[in-house]
Amino acid sequence: MTASTSSSSTQPQTLTRTVLGARRPSNFFWATVLTFGGLGFALAGASSYFKTNLLPFADPTQLLFIPQGIAMGFYGVAALVMGTFLWVVISLDVGGGYNQFDKTSNRLQIVRNGFWGENRHIEIEHPLQNVTAVRVAIKEGLNPKRALYLRIQGRPDIPLTRVGQPIPLSDLENQGAELARFLQVPLEGL
Structure with missing residues (x-):
């Protein structure tokens, strides 16, 4: 996770999170x-x-x-x-990429690696004002699922976390709260 600060304010203007893809141990x-x-x-x-x-x-x-x-x-x-x-x-590195939220350009960019051809790099861009919430999805049991989703006006929820092994609950809550604070939107699902 990387945050860069603007010289005019002390709050970070860009929040970037890398997403681990297929290059897992x-x-x-x-x-x-x-x-x-x-x-x-x-x-x-x-x-x-x-x-x-x-x-x-x-x-x-x-x-x-x-x-x-x-x-x-x-x-x-x-x-x-x-x-x-x-x-x-x-x-x-299928599934790897990053999530970038930039207040300076008022854009969010989600980039993932795919397979060959046209879908080798999957990119989603939206204005930050279209983000309505950050949603935490937790499902326990035999096949547990713990993920963060971005709720965007007029679109299905967009997953922000890696696929595969579930993220520890404390990390998931911290990431969700930090992103919701940064975007100034509600955190749902907790």
């Missing part, structure tokens, strides 16, 4: 596990088919190709495809 972990695990399973399946040991730590040549070798090969290819997808998402 958990995504790196799972991409690595899927890549190496998939490679191991695919090599085990190929070893059982060719009856040549392609793995330095095991001897899958003893496996019957039908059904064990083919199943291992299938799981290996599936894991490699998922691992490759995760590596692409990480390299593009």
Whole structure:
């Protein structure tokens, strides 16, 4: 989070918050596990088919190709495809970006990274006076959700926080209160 101040006043005129995208440690972990695990399973399946040991730590040549070798090969290819997808998402940093609120230009700008093509960079801009509230959404349970939304006149609520693991409640409340104070709008949902 960055705030820059104007020389004419002591209050910050710009509030910028970065949003963590796909470059999270958990995504790196799972991409690595899927890549190496998939490679191991695919090599085990190929070893059982060719009856040549392609793995330095095991001897899958003893496996019957039908059904064990083919199943291992299938799981290996599936894991490699998922691992490759995760590596692409990480390299593009899908979902990463920033939220910027600028009182000097009276604009808010929300920028996120997407996939290739026209939607590679997703940008939303609005005048600050169209912001009616900052909303906090909290859902506990098996699939908890804790997020901040920006309520803009005549538009659906715009999410401001990252997707994935929920933000701690204290951080969510602090971020929401700070943003509501900065924009001078009510904080809803607490």
